[in-house]
Amino acid sequence: MSDLATVSRAPARGMITLRGDFTSAKLKRAVKAATGHAVPKSGRIAGDGHKGVAWMSPDELLLMVPYADVASTVDKIASDMGGTHYLTVDVSDARAVFSITGPDANEVLARLCPVDLHKDSFAIGDFRRTRLAQVAAAFWRHDTGFDVVCFRSVADYAEGVLQRSALASKTGAL
Amino acid sequence: MLILECPYCGVQADETELHAGGEAHLKRFGPDSSEEDFEGYLFVRENPKGVHLERWRHSAGCGKWFHAARCTMTLEVFGTYPAQTLAPPxxxxxxxxxxxxxxxxxNFS
Known part of the structure; x- marks a missing residue:
C-alpha cells in the first residue's frame, strides 16, 4: 500500500451562504467588500478557503472569511445590500473541511466523485459541487492539492472514505 | 452511464449526481378543473420507446431543475435546457x- 496524498481535517472556517441576483451592482460590491474578490464565473473559486468566494449555483455563492469575522461580515452585507432581495446564512458550523495535499491528491477524489480530475480538465481555481461517495460535497483545486467541504453531520463518513481512498496505490490514469 | 450537461453549471453530470423528475412540460390542473383534466395531470404519462422529454434535478450539484431530451431506447441525449420554459427549444x-x-x-413535433 502506498499513500497517494495526505488527508487532514481542517479547523472550522467562516462560511456564509449568499443568495441573490449576481447581476445586481449592490451584490457585486457586497461580495467584493466581504472577501476582496469579485463574483467568480460558474465552476470557479476566487481567493482561497480563508478569504474567498465560490460559485455554488446561478443564484448562490459561498463566501469564506476568517471564523471570527462571520457575524460582522453578515452585518456588513446586510447594510451593503440595503433593500435588495437577498439571503445570507452563517453555515460555518454546519460544514466540515478537509485538505487533501500531495501530487496525487486528484486520484484520491477521482475514486469517490464522478468528476474528470485530470489537471487539464480541472485546473487550479476550479470549483465543483458533486457527490463524494454517498454524500454531497464541494471541492476546489489549489496549489498543493484540494480542499473538500461537506456537511458536518457526515464528516466522519467523509473522512473515512477519503482516508481509505488515499491508502490505495496510484493508478496513473490521471 | 447516462451523462447530461447541466444547463446552469455547464458540468457534465453523470446520473449518480442527478435525480430523475419524470415527464417534462406537464400542465397543472387544480381544484376547479374537470375530472378528466385532473386525471390527465395526475396519472396520464407518455411512455415512449424513443425520444422522451424529461425533468431532471442536478441534486448533488447546483440543485436546479432542468429538462432533457433523451432517447429511452439508445440513451442518446439530444440536449438539455433550462426549466423556465413551456416547450423544448x-x-x-x-x-x-x-x-x-x-x-x-x-403537442410537439
Whole structure:
C-alpha cells in the first residue's frame, strides 16, 4: 500500500451562504467588500478557503472569511445590500473541511466523485459541487492539492472514505 | 452511464449526481378543473420507446431543475435546457427530427 496524498481535517472556517441576483451592482460590491474578490464565473473559486468566494449555483455563492469575522461580515452585507432581495446564512458550523495535499491528491477524489480530475480538465481555481461517495460535497483545486467541504453531520463518513481512498496505490490514469 | 450537461453549471453530470423528475412540460390542473383534466395531470404519462422529454434535478450539484431530451431506447441525449420554459427549444426539436424523422411527442413535433 502506498499513500497517494495526505488527508487532514481542517479547523472550522467562516462560511456564509449568499443568495441573490449576481447581476445586481449592490451584490457585486457586497461580495467584493466581504472577501476582496469579485463574483467568480460558474465552476470557479476566487481567493482561497480563508478569504474567498465560490460559485455554488446561478443564484448562490459561498463566501469564506476568517471564523471570527462571520457575524460582522453578515452585518456588513446586510447594510451593503440595503433593500435588495437577498439571503445570507452563517453555515460555518454546519460544514466540515478537509485538505487533501500531495501530487496525487486528484486520484484520491477521482475514486469517490464522478468528476474528470485530470489537471487539464480541472485546473487550479476550479470549483465543483458533486457527490463524494454517498454524500454531497464541494471541492476546489489549489496549489498543493484540494480542499473538500461537506456537511458536518457526515464528516466522519467523509473522512473515512477519503482516508481509505488515499491508502490505495496510484493508478496513473490521471 | 447516462451523462447530461447541466444547463446552469455547464458540468457534465453523470446520473449518480442527478435525480430523475419524470415527464417534462406537464400542465397543472387544480381544484376547479374537470375530472378528466385532473386525471390527465395526475396519472396520464407518455411512455415512449424513443425520444422522451424529461425533468431532471442536478441534486448533488447546483440543485436546479432542468429538462432533457433523451432517447429511452439508445440513451442518446439530444440536449438539455433550462426549466423556465413551456416547450423544448427549436434547435433541440430540429436535432431530434434530423435523426428521428416524423418524431412527435404530445403537442410537439
Amino acid at each position: 427549436k434547435y433541440i426539436v430540429e436535432r431530434i427530427k434530423d435523426k428521428r424523422p416524423g418524431w412527435s411527442w404530445r
